[in-house]
Amino acid sequence: MDNIILFLKPVSDSKGRNIVRDFVYGCWCNGRRVGGMQMPPLNELSCATHVRNVGLDVMFIDAQYERERFDAMMRSRFAGIRAVALMSSTQSFRADVELLGRIKKLKSDVQTVLFGSHPTFMPRYGLKDPAVDFIVLHEPEETLRCLMRELINGHSVSGIEGIGYCDERGEPVINPPRSFMDMDELPVPDRFLLPEGIDYFNPVVKRMPYTTMQTSRGCTGHCIFCTVPAFYGNKYRMRSSEKVLEELESIIALGYREVFFRDETFTADRKRNVEICEGMIRKNMDLKWIANSRVDAIDKDIMAVMKRAGCHMIKFGVESGSDEILQNYKKESDVQQTIKAFALAREIGLDTHAHIVFGGPGETIGTINQTIAFAKKLRASTASFGILTPYPGTELFDRVAGSYPEIRDGSASNMDNLHIHGFFSENICGISGEDLSRWIVKAYRSFYLRPGYLKERFCRMESLEEFFILLTAGTNIFQFSLTGEN
Numbered sequence: 001m002d003n004i005i006l007f008l009k010p011v012s013d014s015k016g017r018n019i020v021r022d023f024v025y026g027c028w029c030n031g032r033r034v035g036g037m038q039m040p041p042l043n044e045l046s047c048a049t050h051v052r053n054v055g056l057d058v059m060f061i062d063a064q065y066e067r068e069r070f071d072a073m074m075r076s077r078f079a080g081i082r083a084v085a086l087m088s089s090t091q092s093f094r095a096d097v098e099l100l101g102r103i104k105k106l107k108s109d110v111q112t113v114l115f116g117s118h119p120t121f122m123p124r125y126g127l128k129d130p131a132v133d134f135i136v137l138h139e140p141e142e143t144l145r146c147l148m149r150e151l152i153n154g155h156s157v158s159g160i161e162g163i164g165y166c167d168e169r170g171e172p173v174i175n176p177p178r179s180f181m182d183m184d185e186l187p188v189p190d191r192f193l194l195p196e197g198i199d200y201f202n203p204v205v206k207r208m209p210y211t212t213m214q215t216s217r218g219c220t221g222h223c224i225f226c227t228v229p230a231f232y233g234n235k236y237r238m239r240s241s242e243k244v245l246e247e248l249e250s251i252i253a254l255g256y257r258e259v260f261f262r263d264e265t266f267t268a269d270r271k272r273n274v275e276i277c278e279g280m281i282r283k284n285m286d287l288k289w290i291a292n293s294r295v296d297a298i299d300k301d302i303m304a305v306m307k308r309a310g311c312h313m314i315k316f317g318v319e320s321g322s323d324e325i326l327q328n329y330k331k332e333s334d335v336q337q338t339i340k341a342f343a344l345a346r347e348i349g350l351d352t353h354a355h356i357v358f359g360g361p362g363e364t365i366g367t368i369n370q371t372i373a374f375a376k377k378l379r380a381s382t383a384s385f386g387i388l389t390p391y392p393g394t395e396l397f398d399r400v401a402g403s404y405p406e407i408r409d410g411s412a413s414n415m416d417n418l419h420i421h422g423f424f425s426e427n428i429c430g431i432s433g434e435d436l437s438r439w440i441v442k443a444y445r446s447f448y449l450r451p452g453y454l455k456e457r458f459c460r461m462e463s464l465e466e467f468f469i470l471l472t473a474g475t476n477i478f479q480f481s482l483t484g485e486n
């Protein structure tokens with residue numbers, strides 16, 4: 001009897017470029033892929049591990065890197081597979097549904113499940129398509145575990161919290177939501193499920209192989225373009241420092257030499273942050289690491305202890321160099337706080353990354369120029385530039401959809417279009433997507449090709465390994481800066 005649950009990360013976009021499907025902060029377009037970043041699919045791994053831990057048979061395929069294995073699965077018509085689950089983002093949604101349709105054609109009785117931000121915020125769009133049997137809303141681990149257990153046991157699933165499905169009349173049913181988990185009950189994702197022999201590349205790491213971790217979920221911010229707060233119920237939850245240190249020890253034992261904490265704001269809880277860093281120092285952990293923070297959630301003492309614990313870079317959502325635009329984004333921080341945070345990081349000896357978006361409400365060519373100059377003035381070690389995009393689950397999307405219902409579920413914003421056309425950009429700020437795309441290329445050129453930048457980067461290098469990582473990233477960025485293609 002077929003009883004394997006397949007967690008599948010499909011091949012990314014039509015050109016095979018990487019899409020990180022887990023969250024969409026509002027500008028996951030070319031800006032963050034220009035350096036060639038690849039992310040281990042941690043959320044899918046967490047789900048697969050949590051489901052497997054109740055004794056269910058689980059398989060994971062990252063088709064981007066395991067093409068042959070995926071093709072063999074297609075050729076076998078999904079032999080042995082009872083259910084296929086995949087994480088879907090707004091940009092990948094149409095391709096994901098199309099893929100599930102192809103899978104259903106090969107094996108009509110396979111159960112298909114979508115989870116992630118797009119199914120959560122637009123569940124009825126998913127259920128409209130006969131290729132999709134179930135939608136999992138919000139935090140997926142426990143809901144997927146319950147759903148898969150009942151499917152495998154042949155029980156009714158109609159009472160499971162947090163799912164959507166169609167009833168016998170074909171009408172969509174969205175069950176009440178499930179409570180969010182205690183984060184210490186989440187499993188350590190089983191990294192043995194990842195493709196063998198593949199090292200995911202990240203242009204800003206110092207050492208390979210690297211992996212990612214998530215030690216907290218959610219954000220209490222209100223940025224109008226961000227899906228994170230609504231996805232996690234406008235709450236911030238975190239794992240205890242003990243659990244975090246345990247996972248860090250386990251990844252060191254697996255041979256990882258660097259970790260990127262993908263928490264939205266790793267530094268949100270000062271006490272826990274210090275406990276983690278001091279634990280890493282006490283245990284003499286040989287790890288380099290990177291974390292996301294907010295300019296208003298960090299101070300010099302925290303930066304110093306992070307540095308001593310192995311941190312070498314902090315990533316900040318700078319977004320804009322204009323206070324007016326930041327207010328329009330409801331960013332709840334200002335340009336002066338950004339200047340201060342970047343200056344402190346430099347003083348402590350930490351690299352910084354500035355995430356920047358163009359095309360928000362109130363944006364003009366003047367504020368774009370101001371922001372490019374600001375990024376250089378900050379002396380950020382690296383910067384990424386993207387076009388603001390309205391995604392379901394955000395205030396920005398609701399505003400755009402209120403005036404332009406033709407946006408529907410937003411899933412026409414696929415990666416190919418974002419590069420060239422933007423997505424409702426003209427309606428948001430009056431600047432066309434084509435013009436914004438040109439400004440993105442100009443921003444990269446202006447930031448990375450300025451005199452002295454390369455010299456400074458190379459002077460700060462600590463090893464030959466870092467040189468080769470920078471060389472790969474630099475080649476990607478220069479190609480994009482000169483041609484607008486990546």
Ligand code: SF4
Binds near residue numbers: 221226265294
């Ligand atoms: S601060 Fe919070 S709400 Fe704003 S972009 Fe970051 S995660 Fe999203």
